[in-house]
Amino acid sequence: MPPPPSAPLAPLRSAIVEALYPTSANILPVVCEGLGLASGDREEAFASKRNYVQGRISGLSRERLLQLAYQLLQDGPNYELEEAVGRVEEAGERLISELLRRSIGRALIPFDLSGHVPIFEFLRDIWPIDRLPSRLYSGGTVQDDLERHMHRNADMDNDEALEAVGAYTCSQRRFFRFLEALLHPRTREEDEQRRLVAILNPLLQRDGFHLAETSSISGYPVFTVKAISGSAGAPADPLISETLAAFDEASVHEAWTRALQRRTTHPEGAITSARTLLETVCKHIIEDAGGTYSDRDELPKLYRTAAEHLQLAPDQHTEEVFKTILGNCQNVVNSLASIRNKLSDAHGRGRKAVRPSARHAELAVNLAGTVATFLVSTWRARQASQP
Secondary structure (H helix, E strand, O other): OOOOOOOOOHHHHHHHHHHHOOOOOOOHHHHHHHOOOOOOOHHHHHHOHHHHHHHHHOOOOHHHHHHHHHHHHOOOOOHHHHHHHHHHHHOOOOOOOHHHHHHHHHHOOOOOOOOOOOHHHHHHOOOOOOOOEOOOOOOOEHHHHHHHHHHHOOOOOHHHHHHHHOOOOOOHHHHHHHHHHHOOOOOOOHHHHHHHHHHHHHHHHHHOEEEEEEEEEOOEEEEEEEEOOHHHOOOOHHHHHHHHHHHHHHHHHHHHHHHHHHOOOOHHHHHHHHHHHHHHHHHHHHHHOOOOOOOOOOHHHHHHHHHHHOOOOHHHOOOHHHHHHHHHHHHHHHHHHHHHHHHOOOOOOOOOOOOOOHHHHHHHHHHHHHHHHHHHHHHHHHHHHOO
């Protein structure tokens, strides 16, 4: 297997040079020696501080340059140096495209970007908007642009604001920091968190990432961008996500997204979400078909009712192969209801109760997603065939 591509080191060297440039020429040789660089004298430093540093780092390896950059960053944040480090360390890793970043920006247009947090405070936590040069006016800053066009003129949407701060071209780690801040409990309430996750995950999955619920603060979920690998993702996930989002994004797709997020991190909750997904799909289909159900109806009965409206009940077919397949679907649903009752977090349990593992949750979630997609696709096909 060929080695992963490496990022050009020139931008990192340039960022190191600029990070040291404010140092007085009187003490630059001492500072450089303290960083482990070759010694020199003040006369050389006075001739050109940039050349002094450049000459001492030009032959350094990638690892040594990164070590030097992290030494400098210990003195305080430095946006340009942080970005250069990010570019080098991300080389060869899985990356999301600029096209996808822009798709995310457009998807965020209807939302309040900073939620409960003042917009400038929110953005300054990620980008130094009060120092970044304006892309619109000479001599101004990005913060000046945002103040004029987001506040005073109200003619800049979220997509344009993200373009202004450099969200579409910054390092991936910074863009992911933005997404995680966007969804943090400090920024917005849980219902809006989950609506955003339901919208963003189908986009992120295109490049192999997803927003996973990794922890909580006072019961509020905290989401982290994770690469989809191993059991974190399955080939059918994007197709199921697309189908369920088109059917009903507000509740059905939200239940599916929650099940996906919990599949490896919270198996018990994932099994509960898998059953909730199927219950929600069945109820939607029954309602759309003009049928009724009771609040006391459990998943097996809801599925039978929905299947009858869709003509999927085994006794509605004469071909033995279809009767077998549809009967097995009913068995899958009954088993999901049973495993949820025995292993999920929906009921209290004793000390010796069996706890589900990630593989149990993966099976339950994938089965629920497949059955839900089959029901939705069948309902859409029946609607399309009606005159």
